[in-house]
Amino acid sequence: xxxxMGSIRLRRASPVTVAVGALLCIFIVLFLIYPSSxxxxxxxxxxxxxxxxxxxxxxxxxxPYRRIPGLDESRAPPINRYNMNNxxxxxxxxxNRENILILTPMARFYxxxxxxxxxxxxxxxxxxxxxxLPKTKExxxxxxxxxxxxxxxxxxxxxxxxxxxxxxxxxxxxPAIDSQDESERHKLENQKARRAVMAKARNAxxxxxxxxxxxxxxxxxADIIETPPTLIQDMARHxxxxxxxxxxxxxxxxxxxxxxxxxxxxxxxxxxxMALELAKxxxxxxxxxxxxxxxxxxxxxxxxxxxxxxxxxxxxxLDGVGGTTLLVKADVHRDGAMFPAFAFYNLIETEGFAxxxxxxxxxxxxxxxxxxxxxxx
Ligand code: GDP
Ligand code: MN
Numbered sequence: 001x002x003x004x005m006g007s008i009r010l011r012r013a014s015p016v017t018v019a020v021g022a023l024l025c026i027f028i029v030l031f032l033i034y035p036s037s038x039x040x041x042x043x044x045x046x047x048x049x050x051x052x053x054x055x056x057x058x059x060x061x062x063x064p065y066r067r068i069p070g071l072d073e074s075r076a077p078p079i080n081r082y083n084m085n086n087x088x089x090x091x092x093x094x095x096n097r098e099n100i101l102i103l104t105p106m107a108r109f110y111x112x113x114x115x116x117x118x119x120x121x122x123x124x125x126x127x128x129x130x131x132x133l134p135k136t137k138e139x140x141x142x143x144x145x146x147x148x149x150x151x152x153x154x155x156x157x158x159x160x161x162x163x164x165x166x167x168x169x170x171x172x173x174x175p176a177i178d179s180q181d182e183s184e185r186h187k188l189e190n191q192k193a194r195r196a197v198m199a200k201a202r203n204a205x206x207x208x209x210x211x212x213x214x215x216x217x218x219x220x221x222a223d224i225i226e227t228p229p230t231l232i233q234d235m236a237r238h239x240x241x242x243x244x245x246x247x248x249x250x251x252x253x254x255x256x257x258x259x260x261x262x263x264x265x266x267x268x269x270x271x272x273x274m275a276l277e278l279a280k281x282x283x284x285x286x287x288x289x290x291x292x293x294x295x296x297x298x299x300x301x302x303x304x305x306x307x308x309x310x311x312x313x314x315x316x317x318l319d320g321v322g323g324t325t326l327l328v329k330a331d332v333h334r335d336g337a338m339f340p341a342f343a344f345y346n347l348i349e350t351e352g353f354a355x356x357x358x359x360x361x362x363x364x365x366x367x368x369x370x371x372x373x374x375x376x377x
Contacts (some may be wrong), residue, residue, distance in 0.1 A: 080212075082212040082213075084212065087212065087213060087214070087215055087330070088215060089215045089216055089236075089329040089330060089331060090236075090239065091236060091237050091238070091239040092236075092237075093122075093126075093215060093216060093232070093233070093236045094122065094123060094126075094233060097126060098126065098215035098216060099126050099127075099128065099164070099211075099213045099214050099215050099216075100122065100126060100127055100128070100214070100215065100216040100217070100218055100232060101127075101128050101129075101130060101209055101210065101211075101214045101216070101217045101218070101330070102117070102127060102128070102129050102130070102217075102218045102220055103130045103131075103202070103205050103206060103209065103217060103218070103219055103220070104129070104130070104131050104132075104219075104220050104221065104222050105131075105132050105133075105198065105201045105202055105205060105221070105222065105323075106131050106132065106133050106142055106146065106222035107133070107134055107136075107138060107139060107142065107180050107222065108138060108142050108180060108222060108223070109141070109142040109145035109146050109222065110222065110223060110225055110375055111145075111149075112225035112226070112375070113222055113223065113224060113225050113375075114146075114149050116224070116225055116226055116227055117129075117220070118153065118157075118161055119229045120227075120229055120230075120231060120232060121229045121230055121233070122230075122231075122232040122233060123160075124160060124161060124162060124163050124164070125162075125163075125164050126164060127163050127164055128163065128164050128165045128166070128167070128209065128211075128214075129150075129163050129165075129166045129167070130166075130167045130168075130169070130205050130208075130209040131146060131166075131167070131168045131169065131205070132168075132169040132170070132171055132201050132202075132204060132205040133146070133168070133169070133170055133171065134170075134171045134201070135170055135171055135172070138180055139170070139171070142222075143168065143170070146168065147168065150166050150168070154166065167208070167209050169204065169205060169208060171200075171201050171204065172204075181377070182377050188289065188292050188294055188295075191287075191289050192287055192348065195287075195348045195349040196341040196342070196348065196349070197341075198339075198349050199339040199340060199341035199348060199349040199352070200339075200341045202219075202323065202338075202339040202349070202350075203338050203339050203341070206333060206338065206339075207338075210330060210333060210334070214330040215329070215330055216232075216236065216327060216328070216329060216330055217327075217328045217329075217330055217333060218231075218232060218235075218325075218326070218327050218328075219323045219324075219325070219326040219327075219328065219350075220324075220325055221323060221324045221325070221374075223374055223375040224247070224324055224325055224372055224373070224374060224375075225373060225374070225375050226250075226372065226373035227245070227325065227372040227373075228370075231245075231325070231372070232327070234312070234370065235327040235367070235370070236327065237313075238313070238315065238365065238367070240315075240327075240329075240363075240364075240365045241328070241329045241331075241332050241357065241362035241363065241364070242321060242326070242327075242328050242329075242332060242354065242357050242362055242363075242364035242365065243326070243327045243328075243364070243365050243366070243367065244268045244302070244318060244321045244322060244324075244325065244326050244327075244364070244365070244366040244367070245324075245325040245326075245327075245366075245367055245370050245371065245372045246263070246265075246268070246302055246303065246305075246306065246366065246367060246368050246369070246370060246371050246372070247263075247264045247265035247268075247303075247322065247324040247325060247371075247372055247373070247374050248261045248262065248263055248264055248303075248371050248372070248373055248374065249261065249262055249263075249264040249373060249374045249375075249376050250373055250376060251376055261371075261373070263301070263303030263304060264303070264324075264374040265303060265322040265324045265374070266290045266291035266301050266303055266322075267290055267320055267321060267322030267323075267350055267351055268301065268302035268303065268318055268320065268321050268322050268366045269290060269297075269299040269300060269301050269302060269318065269319060269320045270299060270300040270302075270316070270317065270318060270319050271299060271319040271320075272297060272298040272299045272300065273298075274296070274297060274298040274299075275288060275297040275298065275299050278295070278297060279345070279346040282346050284343065285342070285343050286343060286346055287343045287346055287347060287348045288346045288347065290320065290351070299319075299320070302316060302318060302366040302368050305366075305368035306368045306369055306371075307368065307369065308369060310368075310369060311369060312367070312369050312370050313367070313369075313370075314367065314368055314369045315365050315366070315367060316365065316366050316368055317363055317364070317365055317366075318354060318364045318365060318366045319354060319355070319358070319364070320347065320350075320351040320354050320355070321350050321351065321353065321354040321364050321366070322350050322351075323339075323349070323350040323353075324372065324374065325372045326350070328357075329362075332357050332360070332362045335360045335362070336356075336360065337353060337356045337357040337360055337362070338353065338356070339352060339353045340352035340353070340356065344356060
């Protein structure tokens with residue numbers, strides 16, 4: 001269509017116009033063949049706009065990928081150099097423009113989780129979100145609900161609400177148990193297989209999303225529906241390699257007739273002589289679990305260490321951590337600390353991670369008075 005119109009025009013044009021047109025065509029062809037003499041490509045203005053933007057689909061996910069139509073085909077794949085010494089993890093991440101990766105394994109989607117996430121005041125252009133969802137009926141429903149919110153926010157949301165980038169993974173493992181109901185999840189005989197599946201899901205999510213620009217990783221479970229909006233700044237200020245918030249649950253107390261709260265996450269603990277003795281008598285593949293009457297460990301649980309008079313900043317060292325709200329310096333993961341899906345010192349998943357971090361020289365800590373809240377089923 002366009003071509004025909006062009007040829008009609010040319011037939012009627014004067015020789016001068018034809019000459020100018022031909023010259024223009026040559027310029028356009030030359031421009032397409034030699035997009036730019038600079039290795040980055042494009043003019044200096046567009047280069048400035050592209051700064052920090054990935055130019056190759058395999059570039060790190062902390063950078064958004066932008067394709068330039070017509071130019072990419074002729075460009076050689078880039079070679080990226082990163083000076084890891086410049087990737088800091090400091091007490092003032094906002095001031096130092098540090099990138100944070102928020103990672104969430106998600107079996108169910110809760111709108112309250114999403115609303116809380118969007119309300120976090122840490123600059124969203126420094127936040128990358130990563131999700132992993134199981135390939136089950138429930139997982140499919142959660143994926144659909146999540147994608148709806150993601151699309152709405154990233155496409156139509158206010159500029160300051162949009163996140164730097166978002167990655168959604170689907171799990172390739174079979175789920176360990178069919179039901180996600182709390183009673184089924186927490187049965188002792190289901191725990192080892194379930195925690196192993198969770199560990200693999202966390203590792204898959206971590207290893208596919210951690211980029212060379214990542215300073216921090218915040219593990220945030222999909223059923224954490226309430227945190228302070230300054231969560232990231234508050235926790236980072238402690239400048240700890242591994243730091244857990246205290247996970248509680250709100251409930252209606254029938255005895256007092258009022259809303260109340262109770263401890264929820266028992267995976268944040270300090271070791272006890274009893275637990276260490278128990279572990280000594282166990283087989284290599286056995287795991288010690290917390291919060292089961294059948295297996296009294298006498299560990300000191302952070303869930304019970306709240307001391308309001310000591311303030312929000314009160315810290316305690318930990319030997320085991322949970323993953324509900326856990327801030328980790330990216331260097332800890334880069335050093336190789338991950339979530340063992342097998343018995344590691346008779347510990348598994350997040351508790352095994354705490355042990356591994358400690359063995360690498362990174363002492364985990366917890367904040368007994370800094371509370372976040374778990375959904376109440
Ligand atoms: P609990 O609160 O300790 O009982 O543990 P959850 O069942 O809440 O699991 C912890 C986190 O992992 C939550 O964010 C869940 O939505 C998510 N989750 C649970 N099971 C799976 C699974 O099979 N695959 C994935 N990808 N996430 C899961
Ligand atoms: Mn949970």
